Amino acid sequence: MNTSSTPTSAAGAPAAAPPAAEPLQGTALLLGTLALSLATFMNVLDSSIANVSIPAISGDLGVSPGQGTWVITSFGVANAIAVPLTGWLTQRFGAVRLFSMSILLFVIASWLCGFASSLEMLVFFRVLQGLVAGPMIPLSQTLLLSSYPRAKAGMALALWGMTTLVAPVVGPLLGGWITDNISWPWIFYINVPVGLLSAGMTWSIYRQRETPTRKLPIDTVGLTLLVLWVGSLQLMLDKGKELDWFASSQIVMLGLVALVSFAVFVVWELTDKHPVVDLRLFKRRNFSFGALALSVAYALFFGNVVLLPLWLQQWMGYTATSAGMALAPVGIFAILLTPLIGKKIAVWDPRRIATLAFLIFAAVLWMRSQFTTQTDMAHILVPTFLQGAAMAMFFIPLTTLTLAGIEPARIPSAAGLSNFARITAGAMGASIATTLWDSRAAMHHAHMTETLVQGQGVFAMTLQSLQASGMSAEQALLQINRLIDQQAYTRAADDIFLASAGIFLVLIGSIWLTRRPAPHGTAAGPDSGGAH
Numbered sequence: 001m002n003t004s005s006t007p008t009s010a011a012g013a014p015a016a017a018p019p020a021a022e023p024l025q026g027t028a029l030l031l032g033t034l035a036l037s038l039a040t041f042m043n044v045l046d047s048s049i050a051n052v053s054i055p056a057i058s059g060d061l062g063v064s065p066g067q068g069t070w071v072i073t074s075f076g077v078a079n080a081i082a083v084p085l086t087g088w089l090t091q092r093f094g095a096v097r098l099f100s101m102s103i104l105l106f107v108i109a110s111w112l113c114g115f116a117s118s119l120e121m122l123v124f125f126r127v128l129q130g131l132v133a134g135p136m137i138p139l140s141q142t143l144l145l146s147s148y149p150r151a152k153a154g155m156a157l158a159l160w161g162m163t164t165l166v167a168p169v170v171g172p173l174l175g176g177w178i179t180d181n182i183s184w185p186w187i188f189y190i191n192v193p194v195g196l197l198s199a200g201m202t203w204s205i206y207r208q209r210e211t212p213t214r215k216l217p218i219d220t221v222g223l224t225l226l227v228l229w230v231g232s233l234q235l236m237l238d239k240g241k242e243l244d245w246f247a248s249s250q251i252v253m254l255g256l257v258a259l260v261s262f263a264v265f266v267v268w269e270l271t272d273k274h275p276v277v278d279l280r281l282f283k284r285r286n287f288s289f290g291a292l293a294l295s296v297a298y299a300l301f302f303g304n305v306v307l308l309p310l311w312l313q314q315w316m317g318y319t320a321t322s323a324g325m326a327l328a329p330v331g332i333f334a335i336l337l338t339p340l341i342g343k344k345i346a347v348w349d350p351r352r353i354a355t356l357a358f359l360i361f362a363a364v365l366w367m368r369s370q371f372t373t374q375t376d377m378a379h380i381l382v383p384t385f386l387q388g389a390a391m392a393m394f395f396i397p398l399t400t401l402t403l404a405g406i407e408p409a410r411i412p413s414a415a416g417l418s419n420f421a422r423i424t425a426g427a428m429g430a431s432i433a434t435t436l437w438d439s440r441a442a443m444h445h446a447h448m449t450e451t452l453v454q455g456q457g458v459f460a461m462t463l464q465s466l467q468a469s470g471m472s473a474e475q476a477l478l479q480i481n482r483l484i485d486q487q488a489y490t491r492a493a494d495d496i497f498l499a500s501a502g503i504f505l506v507l508i509g510s511i512w513l514t515r516r517p518a519p520h521g522t523a524a525g526p527d528s529g530g531a532h
Contacts, residue, residue: 024147028205032147033156035201036140037163039103042194043136044164046110046129047075048171049187052309052323053179060184061119065310069434070238072306074123075130076427077234081227082134083423084277084416088218089135090142095211099139100203105132107195114185137164138416143206161338165391169331172309176324222276225265230424232258237431241438277420278413281406287414289513290402295421296507297358297394299429300500304365306430307437311493312380315486316373326380333388341396347519350397354511357393358504360386365501369494373486404517433496440492441485448484 024032050057050071058068089098109129116122141160148156178186236254243251269275281287305327312318312326341353367383399418406414452459459480466476 023149024205029147031201032205033144033159035198035205036144036147037159038194038198039099039136039202040140040160040163041167042103042191042198043106043133044167045171045174046133046188046191047072047079048167048305049175050075051306052172052176052313052320052327053184053187054306054310055313056179056184056320057122058119061117061122063119065314066241066434066438067119067238069306069310069430070119070123071126073234073238073427073430075126075133076302076423076430077230078127078130079133080130080420080423080427081230082131083138083419084226085218085223086135086138086416087412088216090139090211091214091216094213095139095142096202096206096209098135099143099206100199102132102135102139103195103199103202106136107192107199110188110191110195113188116185143202146209161342162335165331165334165338169328169335172324172327173321174324176320176322179320181321217274219269219272219274219276222265222269222272225261225268226276229258229261229265232261234427234431237428237435241435277417278410279417281410281414281417284406286404286514286517287402287406287418289510290398290404291418291421293354293507293510294395294398294402294418295425296510297361297398297504298422299425299432300365300503301361301391301394301429302426303429303433304368304497304500307433307493307496308368310434310437311489315489316375322377326377327384329381329385330388330391333385334391335388337389337392338396341392345396345400349516350400351511351514351516353393354397354401355508357390357397358508358511360390360393362501362504364390365497365504369498369501371490371494371497373490398511400517401511401514404515436496437489437492440495441489444488444491445484448488 023029054068054071055065057071058065061068093101106129109125109132112125113122113129116125144156144160174190175187178184178190232254236251236258239254240251246252246255266279269277269279282291309318309323309327312323313320318326345353364383364387367386371380399415402418403411403414462480463473463476466479467473471479
């Protein structure tokens with residue numbers, strides 16, 4: 001789920017505020033809300049629709065499913081890099097013009113993704129898609145808030161939030177159905193009519209409500225270093241297994257580039273007058289531990305969201321559609337509970353809500369760690385349903401804790417930085433999860449085969465039985481190897497689910513290292529008050 005929040009400027013200054021125009025009314029308000037929601041829906045949908053299509057995409061392009069996950073991680077990393085630039089771009093071009101341009105460029109990038117004939121082409125166009133998508137979600141919030149009276153801001157954000165929650169439900173179902181019944185390029189082509197409709201409606205309704213523009217300096221050195229260290233690190237994680245990690249000079253070089261550019265990036269951003277990201281925010285206790293909990297939890301969540309459909313389709317015989325059905329119910333509890341959490345977050349202690357979310361995540365992943373090759377759809381659906389409740393209690397409380405006590409002028413910068421950290425962590429979590437899955441599966445395969453002796457015991461009986469059914473000796477051995485692989489990859493997935501559950505429990509400690517924001521309506525200290 002891609003839930004980017006308030007935009008930030010490259011200079012660390014606040015992004016352009018919602019235009020000081022009169023709120024929209026009647027049909028214009030309805031159509032404006034629809035246009036902005038369509039763009040948000042399309043963006044969030046694209047972060048989940050490809051998950052169940054990875055086996056089909058990788059098979060069609062002649063690469064392994066592990067390499068196929070680059071389609072997901074490339075979009076995430078590019079999107080994360082683009083988010084901190086939203087504020088600078090908004091003040092340079094205006095919110096309405098930038099938002100409309102972002103949608104149209106997203107449509108073009110989506111169209112090009114569908115035409116990709118190789119993995120390299122598809123990853124390149126997904127990077128382009130992620131870059132141009134950066135401003136869409138923050139600006140949809142900005143424009144939506146400008147459309148409603150201040151008294152109805154909560155309702156406006158609730159409508160926006162429902163859009164971002166419905167998309168992850170529809171994404172796997174739609175992606176699976178399209179992949180099985182048409183072809184995978186259409187998961188990208190469907191963005192074209194939706195995007196054109198959204199851009200046209202947005203421009204016709206909001207063009208008279210453009211925000212003021214002004215030229216601001218941009219930290220080109222910081223931005224270059226940011227792209228360099230994030231890109232190198234993600235490439236290292238994606239290609240590590242394929243190139244045998246640090247036995248490869250290419251991986252060593254990528255690791256060194258990532259390390260050196262990150263070190264220089266930190267020093268530069270802390271000393272530059274107009275940093276692309278305001279790292280000084282990490283001096284705040286709530287921001288540091290809140291962003292840590294949010295990013296690591298999202299990495300675990302997204303890694304497992306990518307892993308589950310791969311396991312279902314590669315080793316459990318699920319189609320893309322049925323894998324989508326196994327993932328879709330995650331949104332039901334999220335949709336039902338999010339409005340309640342949003343309403344009560346100013347009264348309840350967000351640390352307690354976030355703790356409950358992490359406990360549910362841990363329980364969900366523990367349940368998944370019990371999966372076997374005999375697990376049926378009903379048992380797969382139960383933890384998926386429960387995960388929706390954890391999602392509802394996850395984003396709002398942790399964002400509230402992270403942004404608590406920050407001055408209004410720095411909120412956009414803080415929101416942009418926390419979203420950058422979260423989205424980057426998600427992409428890296430997907431890479432780490434799939435790499436560990438293959439590694440653990442190889443280990444389990446070796447353990448299961450080391451006791452097998454050809455011509456003896458169960459191995460001999462199984463081989464004879466398969467040959468008696470009409471298979472050649474080679475076919476029978478391949479079938480046995482496939483069964484062992486199925487067990488090995490299932491056990492490997494269980495290992496990752498169990499380890500993730502344990503990390504969620506450990507992460508609860510970081511939640512309680514934050515201070516509780518002051519309840520709504522009371523005074524707040526500089527580092528403990530004022531939920532965003």
